[in-house]
Amino acid sequence: MNISPVEAEEALAAIQTVAQKTRRSIASGGATVTLVVTGAIWLIGFIVTQFWPAISPYVWIALSVLGSIISVFWGSRLGARVHSPAMNATARRMALFWLFLIFFGGSAIAIAAPLDGRQVTALILLFALLGHLAMGLLLSFSSVWWPLPIAALVLICYFFLPAYFYLGMGLLGGGTMIALGLIIHFRW
Amino acid sequence: MADLNELIHQPVRLRIMAVLATLEAGDEVDFIYLRQLLDVTDGNLGAHLRKLEEAGYILVNKTFVERKPRTYVSASPEGRRVFQEHVAALQAILTQK
Numbered sequence: 633m634n635i636s637p638v639e640a641e642e643a644l645a646a647i648q649t650v651a652q653k654t655r656r657s658i659a660s661g662g663a664t665v666t667l668v669v670t671g672a673i674w675l676i677g678f679i680v681t682q683f684w685p686a687i688s689p690y691v692w693i694a695l696s697v698l699g700s701i702i703s704v705f706w707g708s709r710l711g712a713r714v715h716s717p718a719m720n721a722t723a724r725r726m727a728l729f730w731l732f733l734i735f736f737g738g739s740a741i742a743i744a745a746p747l748d749g750r751q752v753t754a755l756i757l758l759f760a761l762l763g764h765l766a767m768g769l770l771l772s773f774s775s776v777w778w779p780l781p782i783a784a785l786v787l788i789c790y791f792f793l794p795a796y797f798y799l800g801m802g803l804l805g806g807g808t809m810i811a812l813g814l815i816i817h818f819r820w
Numbered sequence: 821m822a823d824l825n826e827l828i829h830q831p832v833r834l835r836i837m838a839v840l841a842t843l844e845a846g847d848e849v850d851f852i853y854l855r856q857l858l859d860v861t862d863g864n865l866g867a868h869l870r871k872l873e874e875a876g877y878i879l880v881n882k883t884f885v886e887r888k889p890r891t892y893v894s895a896s897p898e899g900r901r902v903f904q905e906h907v908a909a910l911q912a913i914l915t916q917k
Contacts, residue, residue: 640913646839654842715848
Protein backbone atom coordinates (compact mmCIF):
# COMPACT_ATOMS: atom_id res chain seq x y z
CA MET A 633 0.00 0.00 0.00
CA ASN A 634 1.38 3.39 -1.02
CA ILE A 635 0.09 6.82 -0.06
CA SER A 636 1.35 10.37 -0.65
CA PRO A 637 2.98 12.46 2.11
CA VAL A 638 -0.11 14.70 2.10
CA GLU A 639 -2.36 11.68 2.83
CA ALA A 640 0.05 10.52 5.56
CA GLU A 641 -0.04 13.98 7.13
CA GLU A 642 -3.87 14.02 7.05
CA ALA A 643 -4.05 10.56 8.63
CA LEU A 644 -1.65 11.57 11.44
CA ALA A 645 -3.65 14.78 12.03
CA ALA A 646 -6.89 12.73 12.25
CA ILE A 647 -5.26 10.40 14.81
CA GLN A 648 -3.98 13.33 16.88
CA THR A 649 -7.38 15.10 16.82
CA VAL A 650 -9.39 12.07 17.94
CA ALA A 651 -6.81 11.11 20.60
CA GLN A 652 -6.90 14.65 22.02
CA LYS A 653 -10.74 14.67 21.93
CA THR A 654 -10.80 11.34 23.81
CA ARG A 655 -8.37 12.52 26.52
CA ARG A 656 -10.26 15.81 26.98
CA SER A 657 -13.66 14.12 27.01
CA ILE A 658 -12.58 11.69 29.73
CA ALA A 659 -10.76 14.38 31.76
CA SER A 660 -13.45 17.08 31.53
CA GLY A 661 -16.56 14.87 31.84
CA GLY A 662 -16.48 14.86 35.64
CA ALA A 663 -15.20 18.43 36.00
CA THR A 664 -18.18 19.91 34.10
CA VAL A 665 -20.82 18.35 36.35
CA THR A 666 -18.78 18.90 39.54
CA LEU A 667 -18.39 22.60 38.74
CA VAL A 668 -22.03 23.26 37.74
CA VAL A 669 -23.55 21.29 40.66
CA THR A 670 -21.13 22.70 43.27
CA GLY A 671 -21.52 26.20 41.83
CA ALA A 672 -25.34 26.01 42.02
CA ILE A 673 -25.13 24.74 45.63
CA TRP A 674 -22.77 27.60 46.59
CA LEU A 675 -24.96 30.18 44.81
CA ILE A 676 -28.16 29.17 46.62
CA GLY A 677 -26.56 28.21 49.98
CA PHE A 678 -24.42 31.32 50.45
CA ILE A 679 -27.12 33.78 49.34
CA VAL A 680 -29.51 32.18 51.88
CA THR A 681 -26.73 32.36 54.55
CA GLN A 682 -26.16 36.08 53.82
CA PHE A 683 -29.82 37.17 53.92
CA TRP A 684 -31.65 34.47 55.93
CA PRO A 685 -29.06 33.03 58.36
CA ALA A 686 -31.73 31.45 60.63
CA ILE A 687 -32.88 28.96 57.97
CA SER A 688 -29.47 28.47 56.32
CA PRO A 689 -28.51 25.22 58.20
CA TYR A 690 -31.65 23.46 56.85
CA VAL A 691 -31.00 24.79 53.33
CA TRP A 692 -27.36 23.57 53.44
CA ILE A 693 -28.46 20.08 54.60
CA ALA A 694 -31.05 19.86 51.78
CA LEU A 695 -28.51 21.10 49.20
CA SER A 696 -25.85 18.66 50.43
CA VAL A 697 -28.25 15.70 50.12
CA LEU A 698 -29.32 16.83 46.63
CA GLY A 699 -25.66 17.34 45.57
CA SER A 700 -24.71 13.87 46.84
CA ILE A 701 -27.59 12.21 44.91
CA ILE A 702 -26.63 14.02 41.68
CA SER A 703 -22.92 13.14 42.18
CA VAL A 704 -23.67 9.42 42.71
CA PHE A 705 -26.04 9.33 39.69
CA TRP A 706 -23.59 11.18 37.42
CA GLY A 707 -20.59 9.24 38.71
CA SER A 708 -22.26 5.93 37.81
CA ARG A 709 -23.09 7.28 34.32
CA LEU A 710 -19.50 8.40 33.73
CA GLY A 711 -18.17 5.11 35.12
CA ALA A 712 -20.24 3.19 32.55
CA ARG A 713 -18.55 5.00 29.62
CA VAL A 714 -15.11 3.53 30.20
CA HIS A 715 -14.39 0.32 32.16
CA SER A 716 -10.95 0.69 33.66
CA PRO A 717 -9.37 -1.79 36.09
CA ALA A 718 -6.63 0.75 36.88
CA MET A 719 -9.25 3.47 37.51
CA ASN A 720 -11.19 1.28 39.96
CA ALA A 721 -8.09 1.10 42.19
CA THR A 722 -7.61 4.87 41.81
CA ALA A 723 -11.27 5.50 42.79
CA ARG A 724 -10.73 3.61 46.08
CA ARG A 725 -7.63 5.72 46.81
CA MET A 726 -9.59 8.89 46.00
CA ALA A 727 -12.39 7.92 48.41
CA LEU A 728 -9.80 7.26 51.15
CA PHE A 729 -8.09 10.60 50.40
CA TRP A 730 -11.39 12.51 50.89
CA LEU A 731 -12.06 10.68 54.17
CA PHE A 732 -8.58 11.59 55.45
CA LEU A 733 -8.97 15.19 54.23
CA ILE A 734 -12.28 15.50 56.13
CA PHE A 735 -10.61 14.05 59.26
CA PHE A 736 -7.50 16.27 59.08
CA GLY A 737 -9.49 19.37 58.01
CA GLY A 738 -12.01 18.84 60.81
CA SER A 739 -9.18 18.35 63.33
CA ALA A 740 -7.39 21.51 62.15
CA ILE A 741 -10.60 23.55 62.48
CA ALA A 742 -11.29 22.09 65.95
CA ILE A 743 -7.74 22.96 67.13
CA ALA A 744 -7.79 26.46 65.59
CA ALA A 745 -11.26 27.06 67.15
CA PRO A 746 -12.41 29.77 64.71
CA LEU A 747 -14.34 32.67 66.24
CA ASP A 748 -17.21 32.94 63.76
CA GLY A 749 -19.03 31.21 60.93
CA ARG A 750 -17.17 33.22 58.30
CA GLN A 751 -13.82 31.80 59.45
CA VAL A 752 -15.19 28.23 59.62
CA THR A 753 -16.67 28.60 56.13
CA ALA A 754 -13.43 30.00 54.64
CA LEU A 755 -11.39 27.13 56.16
CA ILE A 756 -13.85 24.44 54.95
CA LEU A 757 -13.83 25.94 51.44
CA LEU A 758 -10.01 26.07 51.32
CA PHE A 759 -9.72 22.42 52.46
CA ALA A 760 -12.36 21.35 49.89
CA LEU A 761 -10.55 23.24 47.11
CA LEU A 762 -7.26 21.63 48.16
CA GLY A 763 -9.00 18.26 47.74
CA HIS A 764 -10.20 19.17 44.24
CA LEU A 765 -6.68 20.39 43.36
CA ALA A 766 -5.22 17.05 44.50
CA MET A 767 -7.85 15.17 42.41
CA GLY A 768 -6.84 17.25 39.39
CA LEU A 769 -3.15 16.44 39.92
CA LEU A 770 -3.99 12.75 40.27
CA LEU A 771 -6.27 12.45 37.23
CA SER A 772 -5.24 15.01 34.64
CA PHE A 773 -3.09 18.14 34.55
CA SER A 774 -5.71 19.77 32.31
CA SER A 775 -8.23 19.89 35.20
CA VAL A 776 -5.83 21.18 37.88
CA TRP A 777 -6.28 24.89 37.29
CA TRP A 778 -9.92 25.57 38.24
CA PRO A 779 -9.67 25.36 42.10
CA LEU A 780 -6.97 28.07 42.07
CA PRO A 781 -9.11 31.08 40.95
CA ILE A 782 -11.92 29.92 43.27
CA ALA A 783 -9.47 29.75 46.23
CA ALA A 784 -8.27 33.27 45.31
CA LEU A 785 -11.91 34.47 45.38
CA VAL A 786 -12.40 32.91 48.85
CA LEU A 787 -9.36 34.82 50.17
CA ILE A 788 -10.35 38.09 48.44
CA CYS A 789 -13.91 37.93 49.84
CA TYR A 790 -12.63 36.93 53.32
CA PHE A 791 -10.05 39.73 53.66
CA PHE A 792 -11.53 42.54 51.57
CA LEU A 793 -15.33 42.00 51.67
CA PRO A 794 -15.96 40.69 55.23
CA ALA A 795 -19.49 42.16 55.48
CA TYR A 796 -20.50 40.54 52.17
CA PHE A 797 -18.41 37.36 52.46
CA TYR A 798 -21.32 34.93 51.97
CA LEU A 799 -22.87 36.99 49.17
CA GLY A 800 -19.46 37.19 47.46
CA MET A 801 -18.98 33.43 47.79
CA GLY A 802 -22.45 32.83 46.33
CA LEU A 803 -22.29 35.24 43.40
CA LEU A 804 -18.56 35.23 42.61
CA GLY A 805 -17.55 31.73 43.78
CA GLY A 806 -20.74 29.90 42.74
CA GLY A 807 -21.20 31.98 39.58
CA THR A 808 -17.58 31.44 38.49
CA MET A 809 -17.87 27.67 39.00
CA ILE A 810 -21.07 27.49 36.91
CA ALA A 811 -19.47 29.65 34.18
CA LEU A 812 -16.26 27.52 34.16
CA GLY A 813 -18.32 24.32 33.95
CA LEU A 814 -20.31 25.66 30.99
CA ILE A 815 -17.14 26.93 29.24
CA ILE A 816 -15.46 23.51 29.61
CA HIS A 817 -18.61 21.77 28.32
CA PHE A 818 -19.31 23.97 25.29
CA ARG A 819 -15.96 25.47 24.28
CA TRP A 820 -13.19 23.11 25.37
CA MET B 821 10.52 0.12 8.14
CA ALA B 822 7.01 -1.17 9.01
CA ASP B 823 4.41 -1.27 6.22
CA LEU B 824 1.14 0.60 6.22
CA ASN B 825 -1.81 -1.53 7.36
CA GLU B 826 -4.58 -1.37 4.75
CA LEU B 827 -7.30 -2.51 7.16
CA ILE B 828 -6.46 0.14 9.76
CA HIS B 829 -5.89 2.96 7.27
CA GLN B 830 -9.62 3.29 6.41
CA PRO B 831 -10.60 6.69 8.03
CA VAL B 832 -13.27 5.43 10.49
CA ARG B 833 -11.21 2.38 11.52
CA LEU B 834 -8.14 4.60 11.93
CA ARG B 835 -10.08 6.86 14.32
CA ILE B 836 -11.54 3.86 16.20
CA MET B 837 -8.04 2.49 16.77
CA ALA B 838 -6.80 5.98 17.79
CA VAL B 839 -9.49 6.18 20.52
CA LEU B 840 -8.79 2.66 21.80
CA ALA B 841 -4.99 3.13 21.73
CA THR B 842 -5.39 6.38 23.74
CA LEU B 843 -6.95 4.43 26.62
CA GLU B 844 -4.80 2.53 29.12
CA ALA B 845 -4.13 -1.14 28.28
CA GLY B 846 -7.11 -3.19 29.55
CA ASP B 847 -9.57 -0.27 29.49
CA GLU B 848 -12.86 -0.82 27.62
CA VAL B 849 -15.01 1.89 26.04
CA ASP B 850 -18.81 1.78 25.79
CA PHE B 851 -20.21 1.46 22.21
CA ILE B 852 -22.52 4.49 22.64
CA TYR B 853 -19.72 6.69 24.02
CA LEU B 854 -17.44 5.58 21.15
CA ARG B 855 -20.18 6.46 18.64
CA GLN B 856 -20.52 9.94 20.20
CA LEU B 857 -16.75 10.52 20.17
CA LEU B 858 -16.44 9.55 16.49
CA ASP B 859 -19.74 11.10 15.35
CA VAL B 860 -20.77 8.09 13.26
CA THR B 861 -23.99 6.05 12.98
CA ASP B 862 -24.68 2.79 14.86
CA GLY B 863 -24.59 0.73 11.64
CA ASN B 864 -21.38 2.31 10.34
CA LEU B 865 -19.56 1.84 13.65
CA GLY B 866 -20.85 -1.72 14.04
CA ALA B 867 -19.63 -2.70 10.56
CA HIS B 868 -16.11 -1.30 11.14
CA LEU B 869 -15.88 -2.88 14.59
CA ARG B 870 -16.74 -6.29 13.08
CA LYS B 871 -13.86 -5.98 10.58
CA LEU B 872 -11.41 -5.00 13.31
CA GLU B 873 -12.66 -7.83 15.56
CA GLU B 874 -12.29 -10.39 12.73
CA ALA B 875 -8.69 -9.23 12.26
CA GLY B 876 -8.04 -9.70 15.99
CA TYR B 877 -7.25 -6.01 16.55
CA ILE B 878 -10.06 -5.35 19.03
CA LEU B 879 -11.94 -7.28 21.72
CA VAL B 880 -15.74 -6.92 22.02
CA ASN B 881 -17.34 -7.61 25.38
CA LYS B 882 -21.15 -7.85 25.45
CA THR B 883 -22.45 -7.56 29.01
CA PHE B 884 -25.36 -6.31 31.14
CA VAL B 885 -25.20 -3.14 33.25
CA GLU B 886 -28.23 -2.65 35.54
CA ARG B 887 -30.10 -5.29 33.45
CA LYS B 888 -29.50 -3.35 30.21
CA PRO B 889 -27.31 -4.83 27.43
CA ARG B 890 -24.07 -2.89 26.90
CA THR B 891 -21.24 -3.47 24.47
CA TYR B 892 -17.68 -2.60 25.48
CA VAL B 893 -14.75 -2.43 23.07
CA SER B 894 -11.00 -2.50 23.75
CA ALA B 895 -7.81 -2.75 21.71
CA SER B 896 -6.15 -6.17 21.81
CA PRO B 897 -2.35 -6.32 22.40
CA GLU B 898 -2.01 -7.23 18.69
CA GLY B 899 -4.23 -4.25 17.74
CA ARG B 900 -2.08 -1.86 19.78
CA ARG B 901 1.08 -3.23 18.15
CA VAL B 902 -0.17 -2.95 14.55
CA PHE B 903 -1.60 0.52 15.22
CA GLN B 904 1.76 1.74 16.56
CA GLU B 905 3.46 0.22 13.48
CA HIS B 906 0.96 1.97 11.21
CA VAL B 907 1.61 5.34 12.92
CA ALA B 908 5.37 4.75 12.61
CA ALA B 909 4.94 4.00 8.88
CA LEU B 910 2.94 7.23 8.40
CA GLN B 911 5.64 9.23 10.21
CA ALA B 912 8.33 7.57 8.07
CA ILE B 913 6.55 8.72 4.88
CA LEU B 914 6.62 12.30 6.19
CA THR B 915 10.32 12.19 7.13
CA GLN B 916 11.21 10.86 3.66
CA LYS B 917 9.31 13.76 2.02
